[in-house]
Amino acid sequence: MHMFTIVKREEMADGTVVLNEIDAPLIAAKARPGQFAVLKANETGERVPLTIADTDADKGTITVIYMVIGKSTALFKALQVGDGYQDIIGPLGEPTRLEKVGTVVCVGGGTGVAVLHPITRGLKGIGNHVISIIGARNKALLILEDKMRAISDELHVCTDDGSYGHHGFVTEVLTEILEKKEVKLAVAIGPVPMMKFVSEITRKYHVKTIVSLNPIMVDGTGMCGGCRVTVGGVTKFACVDGPEFDGHQVDYDGLMLRLQAYTEQEKQCHGGEHVGAGR
Ligand code: FES
Secondary structure, eight states, X not given: OOOEEEEEEEEEGGGTEEEEEEXXXXXXXXXXXXXXXXXXXXXXXXXXXXXXXXXXXXXXXXXXXXXXXXXXXXXXXXXXXXBEESEEEXXXXXXXXXXXXSEEEEEEETTHHHHHHHHHHHHHHTTOEEEEEEEEXXXXXXXXXXXXXXXXXXXXXEETTSSSSEESOHHHHHHHHHHHSOOOEEEEESSHHHHHHHHHHHHHTTOEEEXXXXXXXXXXSSSSOTXXXXXXXXXXXXXXXXXXXXXXXXOHHHHHHHHHHHHHHHHHHOSOOOOOSOO
């Protein structure tokens, strides 16, 4: 049986975040920034959707980065180099529409930076001036700083506790930048409240904003309805219509309520979890 073998493994953020580079040539050849894959560790394991953080078409590998938050991802964490996933389906979802617009601001929080990275690289690759802002609760939880610096014209780092970089939230740095520069596009990926506040700020400055949503995905193919979100008053499925949406149109409060309700239910019934697009 074909296995999706792990060829490289790294732990980040004090072991709470794990990177796997996996042999998956067919997916590597097709995946575009912004798309995700659904991974299953073994026969009885749950299907976990994760954004494809990187691809290497020559080596035939894809890279995923996930936060260890429950039973399924704990099972993933146990896999070492040479072990494999039983099943990976992808690429799924709509790729990011990369456009050359001038100056763009890429904002990432927590493990959302893993999702932001390939999109930032794509935006830089087609000639945009890229200003990136990445943040985490503290220095130990910050991921991919060097990789983001390498593909950004300017990188700003924030930590909530001030242990590194700007002491405070990404939104404060964003406001300063929007005051000074003519920004054409913002991309925000991270916890839902962060994306909500970034979108509120960019709305004031009339800057088009893309967010990548992480509702509860189950099948990842548009069949279960688990990933529905309201965008511009219309019900959308993040797995097929997204995961990216116009940040100014998303009903964040509804999304937060659904994520919260699910967490409660999870606690009551079983130990599994569904992880959204990589964080
Ligand atoms: S994950 Fe089931 S419809 Fe999107």
